[in-house]
Amino acid sequence: MIRFFALxxxxxxxxxxxxxxxxxTIPAQSTIMPEDILVNSxxxxxxxxxxxxxxxxxxxxxxxxxxxxxxxxVGFPAVVERNQIIALHYNQHGLSITTEGRxxxxxxxxxxIRVMNISSRSTVTAQIGADGAGYVAN
Numbered sequence: 001m002i003r004f005f006a007l008x009x010x011x012x013x014x015x016x017x018x019x020x021x022x023x024x025t026i027p028a029q030s031t032i033m034p035e036d037i038l039v040n041s042x043x044x045x046x047x048x049x050x051x052x053x054x055x056x057x058x059x060x061x062x063x064x065x066x067x068x069x070x071x072x073x074v075g076f077p078a079v080v081e082r083n084q085i086i087a088l089h090y091n092q093h094g095l096s097i098t099t100e101g102r103x104x105x106x107x108x109x110x111x112x113i114r115v116m117n118i119s120s121r122s123t124v125t126a127q128i129g130a131d132g133a134g135y136v137a138n
Contacts, residue, residue, distance in 0.1 A: 019068050020048040026063040031056065031077060037069070044068045048089075058108065076108035079132040088115055088126060088135040101126070101134055 021038045032054050039051055047068035048054055057074040079084055080103045088101035101115035104123070109130040116123050126134030 004101045017043050017049045020051050020054060021068055022063040022065050024065050026059045028059050028077060029078070030059050032059060032074060046070050048074075076110065078106050078108050079130065080107045080113070080128050080134075082106050086115065086128075088124070088136060089133055090136040093138065094115050103134070109116070 018039045019042055020033050023036055023038045024033045025034060029121055034051070034055055037054070038052055047070055054069060054074050056075040056077075059073065060075050061073050063069055063073060082103060082105055083117045084103045085100055090097040090101050095135055099107050101124075102118060103113060103115055105113040107113045107128045109128055112125055112127050113134075115126045115136075124136050126136045129135055
């Protein structure tokens with residue numbers, strides 16, 4: 001009987017977490033400020049629960065007022081804009097190649113985008129660094 005009661009108590013207690021909601025409609029590519037968000041006590045799977053996690057981040061999509069904000073909806077602010085000329089680096093086994101490329105998308109640090117090598121017009125996938133350069137791996 002005591003085991004049943006202990007099990008019932010453990011199962012019956014639900015963990016609650018806060019959910020971050022948009023306080024107003026936030027357009028894509030806008031930086032999220034503290035006044036742009038609200039914290040609600042209901043738990044929504046997949047939604048951000050810590051406001052500090054998204055303040056200063058950039059909205060990747062339009063965020064509508066009263067709707068929960070998911071982790072995929074925000075990201076680091078973009079350091080590379082579409083069609084921007086960026087340095088393109090390839091380093092492998094002692095071989096180092098640096099050239100210029102045209103970004104075919106908008107990206108923040110750590111994002112992977114396609115970049116067109118200006119000299120050869122071939123397209124490669126590069127990871128964008130904090131300095132705005134593209135780093136190509138195999």
